[in-house]
Amino acid sequence: MANPFVHIELSSNDLPGAKTFYSSLFDWKLEDMPMGPGMVYTTIGVGEGTGGGMMPNAVPGTPSFWLAYVNVDDIKAATAKAEQLGGKVMQGVTPVADMGWFSVIVDPSGAALGLWQAKAA
Structure with missing residues (x-):
């Protein structure tokens, strides 16, 4: 997947x-x-x-x-794309220690979803 x-x-x-x-x-x-x-x-x-x-x-x-x-492979691009498609960004791209980055979006129906990009090993 x-x-x-x-x-x-x-x-x-x-x-x-x-x-x-x-x-x-x-x-x-x-x-x-x-x-x-x-x-x-x-x-x-x-x-x-x-x-x-x-x-x-x-x-x-x-x-x-x-x-x-x-x-996601590119957290900034995926977060921007969600917004372009009518979603709302509830939490912009945020680093998580040395693990990666997350953002939180809300789709046009009102459902929240987190996006995650791990740092390369």
Whole structure:
């Protein structure tokens, strides 16, 4: 597949509760990763398949939500193309430590989607 889903992320209003719930419901391996002052990101290891992460919800006034990310070869071009096609850019191209870049778009129907480009190894 040219653009597979590569990451699923939970933004939670109750991260400790979500971690307890999902680690009890599924056989997921949760691991906290410090991401800078005051920020901890919890990775979700699922064994086979697409893994993900959990973090505190950073969008005030919204319920907790899951966001899927799709792999792209050129994050800047894909983000611009989404906007040209009638989508909205909710989060512009943003670096993630030494791992890569992401952006968040909303399609014309109102559905949010993350785009991801990993740094070359």
